[in-house]
Amino acid sequence: MSETKSGATQTPTRRRREGPSKGDLKKDAILDTAWQLLGTKPMTAITIDELSTGAGISRSSFYFYFDSRAAVIRALADRTSVELSQSIRTALTAATSPHDAITALNRTLLARWRANGPLMRAMDVLAENDDELRAFWRGVTDDVVRAGAQSIEDERAAGRALPGPPSAMDLAVALTNMYWRSGQQASLEPGSEKDDEHLIETLTAITLRAIYGQP
Amino acid sequence: MSETKSGATQTPTRRRREGPSKGDLKKDAILDTAWQLLGTKPMTAITIDELSTGAGISRSSFYFYFDSRAAVIRALADRTSVELSQSIRTALTAATSPHDAITALNRTLLARWRANGPLMRAMDVLAENDDELRAFWRGVTDDVVRAGAQSIEDERAAGRALPGPPSAMDLAVALTNMYWRSGQQASLEPGSEKDDEHLIETLTAITLRAIYGQP
DNA sequence: ATTTTTCTCGACACTATGTCTACTATGAGG
DNA sequence: CCTCATAGTAGACATAGTGTCGAGAAAAAT
Numbered sequence: 001m002s003e004t005k006s007g008a009t010q011t012p013t014r015r016r017r018e019g020p021s022k023g024d025l026k027k028d029a030i031l032d033t034a035w036q037l038l039g040t041k042p043m044t045a046i047t048i049d050e051l052s053t054g055a056g057i058s059r060s061s062f063y064f065y066f067d068s069r070a071a072v073i074r075a076l077a078d079r080t081s082v083e084l085s086q087s088i089r090t091a092l093t094a095a096t097s098p099h100d101a102i103t104a105l106n107r108t109l110l111a112r113w114r115a116n117g118p119l120m121r122a123m124d125v126l127a128e129n130d131d132e133l134r135a136f137w138r139g140v141t142d143d144v145v146r147a148g149a150q151s152i153e154d155e156r157a158a159g160r161a162l163p164g165p166p167s168a169m170d171l172a173v174a175l176t177n178m179y180w181r182s183g184q185q186a187s188l189e190p191g192s193e194k195d196d197e198h199l200i201e202t203l204t205a206i207t208l209r210a211i212y213g214q215p
Numbered sequence: 216m217s218e219t220k221s222g223a224t225q226t227p228t229r230r231r232r233e234g235p236s237k238g239d240l241k242k243d244a245i246l247d248t249a250w251q252l253l254g255t256k257p258m259t260a261i262t263i264d265e266l267s268t269g270a271g272i273s274r275s276s277f278y279f280y281f282d283s284r285a286a287v288i289r290a291l292a293d294r295t296s297v298e299l300s301q302s303i304r305t306a307l308t309a310a311t312s313p314h315d316a317i318t319a320l321n322r323t324l325l326a327r328w329r330a331n332g333p334l335m336r337a338m339d340v341l342a343e344n345d346d347e348l349r350a351f352w353r354g355v356t357d358d359v360v361r362a363g364a365q366s367i368e369d370e371r372a373a374g375r376a377l378p379g380p381p382s383a384m385d386l387a388v389a390l391t392n393m394y395w396r397s398g399q400q401a402s403l404e405p406g407s408e409k410d411d412e413h414l415i416e417t418l419t420a421i422t423l424r425a426i427y428g429q430p
Numbered sequence: 431a432t433t434t435t436t437c438t439c440g441a442c443a444c445t446a447t448g449t450c451t452a453c454t455a456t457g458a459g460g
Numbered sequence: 461c462c463t464c465a466t467a468g469t470a471g472a473c474a475t476a477g478t479g480t481c482g483a484g485a486a487a488a489a490t
Contacts (some may be wrong), residue, residue, distance in 0.1 A: 026437085056438050057437090057438075057439090058438065058440080059439090060438075060439055061438050061439065062442075064436085064437060064438075065437095171441070208458095
């Protein structure tokens with residue numbers, strides 16, 4: 001609660017030129033504080049005051065770094081959306097069968113909800129107001145959807161999946177919505193690892209049936 | 216914007232005894248104002264001031280009727296959750312085949328999202344903070360889930376549906392999540408009637424495959 | 431060493447929430 | 461018709477948060 005400054009990214013070599021400026025460190029400190037607070041309370045309950053004192057600066061100095069609280073969330077989201085896309089991509093390429101791929105995808109998504117739940121929920125809420133954030137968020141989910149639709153089309157072309165309608169795209173959108181809400185709900189409660197695996201199995205089973213019919 | 220008072224529920228016979236008291240009318244006027252404003256802006260952007268002037272009372276008088284803005288939403292939700300349960304029940308009993316039932320359910324849900332989208336989204340956001348609201352909301356969705364799980368179990372008992380796993384309950388929860396998010400997303404954009412029917416068909420197709428395998 | 435850019439903070443103006451207190455209608459019982 | 465309890469009303473106040481401005485300190489570049 002009182003780890004004032006420099007809880008940010010590390011500077012191993014001591015004050016080299018070209019290293020992150022003092023301001024960059026403060027910016028990171030704000031982000032870290034926000035991240036930490038998001039674990040304890042919902043986004044809307046976090047004040048600029050908490051953010052700034054957490055980062056060891058005055059409230060008005062905060063505005064040197066960010067325009068608003070929403071901007072902080074956006075910056076935080078930038079950080080994690082890359083991780084998300086990345087981990088999905090690797091999960092999918094490692095899989096050998098459709099069943100594996102879908103299980104891996106769901107495991108990854110759920111892990112992301114568990115790790116970043118408060119942030120992702122905050123983004124969803126803010127997106128209703130903030131146009132820029134909505135567009136950004138949209139881009140992230142579209143990636144997932146597009147990848148899914150492509151896989152379904154491949155499977156259909158190979159004659160393994162049931163033909164449409166629904167189109168591969170519609171299927172991918174709806175299933176992603178299912179994953180989304182399921183993950184969001186899961187992130188609101190503690191939930192044991194066993195529960196999570198159970199959920200993953202359920203989502204995978206539904207997905208397989210939706211794409212292939214009964215196994 | 217300036218229809219000060221008595222935009223509330225009508226009092227056809229003029230000031231009869233046992234009729235709603237003046238205060239009840241004002242309370243309704245607040246609710247109506249809130250409802251109206253929810254159509255134009257997100258819940259969090261509505262101020263007590265707008266609510267009270269919309270109802271033709273002073274800001275401080277507002278607090279005679281409601282404790283907070285969240286209380287207004289809760290009251291509004293009470294109104295509509297009854298409609299929701301009701302319309303789902305009638306939609307399901309009128310159906311003759313599973314396909315009909317699922318289509319009807321989805322049509323009803325989507326219609327509710329279109330009619331009450333801003334309110335339902337507001338509830339979802341507030342539920343993260345407000346315990347009472349969360350419990351209430353939970354109760355509403357549980358109704359839908361339970362009804363769905365029961366239907367699936369009946370179909371399995373009759374040998375028509377694919378057996379589990381996933382259990383009927385798990386299936387119902389996950390599919391409801393899909394409907395939920397799909398409806399929520401739809402309510403954020405205009406969307407033609409044709410788009411809605413298309414979405415309903417997609418959701419129905421997935422549901423049928425998830426329960427029965429291919430048709 | 432000085433100039434420029436980065437960073438800092440106190441002071442201010444503004445908006446919103448919620449409480450408290452005293453006042454004014456309203457209407458039921460005498 | 462009075463009269464008095466209660467429902468309803470609003471102004472003043474206390475509090476909390478947001479965001480802006482301008483004066484200046486600290487750091488970096490020249």
